[in-house]
Amino acid sequence: MRGLYFEEFEVGKVYKHPFTRTVTEMDNIMFTSLTMNLQPLHLDEEFAKTTIHGRRVFNSLFTLALIGAFHVPELTMGTTLGNLGYDEVKFPHPVFHGDTLRAETTILDKRESKSRNDSGIVWFEHRGYNQDDVLVCLCRRVGLMLKKPADADKKEEEA
Template identity: 85%
Template structure:
């Protein structure tokens, strides 16, 4: 299985990714601990009960990483040269232990690289939804994508 080459991306194309993942307490505690984020909102249930959320919420960077990975098998596996940046990240709804997340991606734009002949730049919007189809994360990401090997391009 491979992802798409730069030439294969179509602006406006939308993808609903097949993978889903139920978030566990262990996911949150391990990620939060590994990244040394000591915020009690993620680790201290008694403290978190006193907040507007009523309990611990998932570390938002885990949400970005997870939703950002759902697209890899069908869009960028073996064809990406790396991330160039994230232009915007939003968390309109918190994620809790036990939520099941899924992802969608829209291709926002693309252009040939100005400095490299073997790649192009693609703008992605990744969205994450919980089991109730509530939007929990949206981000705009810019990626450097390989062009087709051997001049197979029709573009």
């Protein structure tokens, strides 16, 4: 399985990724602890009860990482050279333990690299939704993508 080469991205195309993931209390506690985020809103149920949410909120960086990963098998597996930056990240609605998340990606733009002849630049918008189709994460990012190698068709035929 491979992702898309630069030439295969179509500006304006929307990909509705087939994966979903129910996030758990363990996911939140482990990610928050591993990243040394001591925010009680993520870890302390009694504290969280006193907030506007009334319960613990999922660590937003976990949400971003998960939503940002749903596209990998379909779009960038083995064809990306890396992220160039994040233009925008928003969390319009909190994520809670037990929510089931899914994602969609829109190709916003693309252009050939000015400094590398083997790659191009693609602008992505990733959107994450919960089980009620409420937008929980929006991320616009820029990635450096490989161009299709001259022998790619021959290699795929042999496989």
